[in-house]
Amino acid sequence: MYDYSKLTIIIPTLNEAKNIKILIGKLLQMYKGVHIIVADDGSKDATKAEALSFSGANDVFFLDRSKEKVHGLTASVLDAVEMVKTRDVIVMDADLQHPPEKVAKLAEALESCNLAIGVRQEVKDWGIYRKIVSKSVSTFCNTVFAIRGKKTSSDIMSGFFAIKSDLFKSIISKHKDSYIGTGYKVLLETLKFINSNEKVVEVPYTGFHERVYGKSKAGAKQLKDIIRATLR
Ligand SMILES: Nc1nc2c(ncn2[C@@H]2O[C@H](COP(=O)(O)OP(=O)(O)OP(=O)(O)O)[C@@H](O)[C@H]2O)c(=O)[nH]1
Ligand SMILES: [Mg+2]
Structure with a gap:
């Protein structure tokens, strides 16, 4: 049985009051002992109050x-x-697009590897335009990485992944300046610094859907950042 006190879940947030309340509630109920960091960029809604309502006895x-x-x-x-003090880290979005139930599989994968990636099997609610853009950009990124001898992934744009904190910290200490801080694709940027012989486990999941509460922050600027990050 995986011991969740070994795990810190990092949740980047911006105006996710409704979602964060549901997400943290589920995570604490499902994974006893887990640590959570809500990495918030100055939300103007009640995200802070909702997150703080779980602190106290819990490690949030x-x-x-x-x-x-x-x-x-x-x-x-x-x-x-x-800030992480545990062996393992999982990064997941606050907007409930990453199923809390899949945290278990990702965390367990870290018993036999240093990096595990949540791979979306289908995205039901996306329109044809977003599907084409997403597929084309992913193919472009994977092609550039393959040519450069870097790790590729079936879901290179995934924002749902598990990584050993030692590995992540050592990459950050060496390469922090090369990341696009304002960007969204932290896994894609991290893959550039993973040894090509490193074992990476892919954890497929279904149920990725459009967010129910709150607004998407994805847009043209993010697309430009992805291309910049890939070519850098
Ligand atoms: N800390 C921080 N979190 C952010 C920022 N922008 C978005 N987020 C969070 O990052 C996660 C992903 O953002 P989304 O807007 O859902 O982006 P996306 O998942 O690529 O787009 P959709 O599929 O349309 O939802 C969510 O938890 C957001 O609240 C930011 O500037 N700072
Ligand atoms: Mg989202």
Whole structure:
């Protein structure tokens, strides 16, 4: 049985009050002993109050980045990783697009590898345009990585992954400046620094759907950042 006190779940947030309440509630109920860091970039809604309502007896930490110079999912995750004290880390979105039930499989995978990636099997609610853009950009990133002898992934844009904290911290300490802090694809950027002979486990999951509460922050700027990060 996996011991969840070995695990810290990092959740980057921006205005996710409704979602974070549901997500943390589920995670604490399902994974006794787990540590959670909510890496928040200055939410204007009740995200902070909702996250803090779980602190106290539970190990839920609210990382307040509202006064930082650089805001973005990537910068927030990198800062949170530096605070981690456990062996294992999982990064997942707050918007309930990453099923809390799959945390178990990702965490267990770290018993036999240093990196495990949640791989979306189908995205039901996406329109044809978003599907084509996503597929084309992923193919482009994987092709560039393959040519350069880097690790590729069936879901290179995944934001749901598990990694040993030692590995993540050592990559960050050497390469922090090369990450696009304002970007969203922290796994894609991390893959560039993973040895090509490293064992990476892929954990498939279904049920990825459009968010129910809150707004998506994805857009043209993110697309530009992905291309920049890939070519860098
Ligand atoms: N810390 C931090 N988190 C962010 C920022 N922008 C978005 N997030 C969080 O990062 C996660 C992913 O953001 P989303 O807007 O859902 O992006 P996405 O999943 O690529 O897009 P959708 O599929 O449309 O939801 C969510 O938990 C957001 O709250 C930011 O600037 N800083
Ligand atoms: Mg999302």
